Amino acid sequence: xxxxxxxxxxxxxxxxxxxxxxxxxxxxxxxxxxxxxxxxxxxxxxxxxxxxxxxxxxxxxxxxxxxxxxxxxxxxxxxxxxxxxxxxxxxxxxxxxxxxxxxxxxxxxxxxxxxxxxxxxxxxxxxxxxxxxxxxxxxxxxxxxxxxxxxxxxxxxxxxxxxxxxxxxxxxxxxxxxxxxxxxxxxxxxxxxxxxxxxxxxxxxxxxxxxxxxxxxxxxxxxxxxxxxxxxxxxxxxxxxxxxxxxxxxxxxxxxxxxxxxxxxxxxxxxxxxxxxxxxxxxxxxxxxxxxxxxxxxxxxxxxxxxx
Numbered sequence: 001x002x003x004x005x006x007x008x009x010x011x012x013x014x015x016x017x018x019x020x021x022x023x024x025x026x027x028x029x030x031x032x033x034x035x036x037x038x039x040x041x042x043x044x045x046x047x048x049x050x051x052x053x054x055x056x057x058x059x060x061x062x063x064x065x066x067x068x069x070x071x072x073x074x075x076x077x078x079x080x081x082x083x084x085x086x087x088x089x090x091x092x093x094x095x096x097x098x099x100x101x102x103x104x105x106x107x108x109x110x111x112x113x114x115x116x117x118x119x120x121x122x123x124x125x126x127x128x129x130x131x132x133x134x135x136x137x138x139x140x141x142x143x144x145x146x147x148x149x150x151x152x153x154x155x156x157x158x159x160x161x162x163x164x165x166x167x168x169x170x171x172x173x174x175x176x177x178x179x180x181x182x183x184x185x186x187x188x189x190x191x192x193x194x195x196x197x198x199x200x201x202x203x204x205x206x207x208x209x210x211x212x213x214x215x216x217x218x219x220x221x222x223x224x225x226x227x228x229x230x231x232x233x234x235x236x237x238x239x240x241x242x243x244x245x246x247x248x249x250x251x252x253x254x255x256x257x258x259x260x261x262x263x264x265x266x267x268x269x270x271x272x273x274x275x276x277x278x279x280x281x282x283x284x285x286x287x288x289x290x291x292x293x294x295x296x297x298x299x300x301x302x303x304x305x306x307x308x
Contacts, residue, residue, distance in 0.1 A: 003186035012036030018191025019069030030061035031199035035291040072097025118146025138169030158184030174300020203268030213281035232275035
């Protein structure tokens with residue numbers, strides 16, 4: 001299943017590993033890249049020095065292409081935008097904002113630019129600004145999300161732009177991969193499935209939470225703040241949603257959420273940690289290496305597409 005994105009990025013399989021804050025580190029990114037996909041280091045709100053160190057670790061672990069995701073709302077985003085040039089990173093993905101001001105600089109350094117977009121209008125704007133491809137992420141995804149579903153969003157963006165479109169949100173097996181290609185995508189981005197990868201360094205409790213998930217076990221918090229986030233249902237989620245229903249102030253909501261992601265990822269607190277995951281979590285039933293995950297997904301998709 002080759003596509004323009006494979007040629008553009010010099011990767012074997014048209015699959016990106018999702019940029020998950022505090023999760024997508026050098027261990028996970030390098031393993032995905034070594035397996036033939038595009039591993040991505042998530043900068044989140046981490047300091048520049050931390051991200052730089054993860055970039056250097058990844059270079060030591062693999063000579064394959066990898067990316068850095070820059071969350072443009074981060075207070076360190078401008079520093080990281082310059083750092084990727086200094087470190088010779090070849091691919092940058094972006095989220096939570098518009099990277100327009102950095103695109104000329106990145107182009108000068110030969111960096112491929114792939115923004116994550118939630119709508120046709122933003123996709124067109126990014127392409128006009130010089131994006132080499134876009135990730136069309138549906139609301140089924142874990143973490144920060146938009147409103148449109150992957151099924152509705154992907155074909156509309158495919159019709160609206162002339163660069164490769166990567167489908168994201170609700171994809172965890174060969175069926176989702178094949179469906180994305182049928183919708184016109186030239187690749188997929190997968191996050192939740194990689195949470196249970198052997199090379200993913202989250203707490204074992206987090207991995208088990210994903211493996212035990214049922215179809216209705218995720219919920220969206222933060223709609224009232226304008227920053228909706230999909231997480232697994234737990235005591236934190238229920239308390240947050242209750243506060244939102246009672247018109248709690250932004251300060252109250254932020255206080256509840258401070259440190260919640262670290263509590264889940266590092267401490268394994270499944271009650272009051274922010275356990276980010278997509279709606280597809282219930283399809284993830286085992287821990288595998290990144291290589292096994294990628295090869296299994298593409299074998300399933302190839303078999304399905306060959307039957308038509």
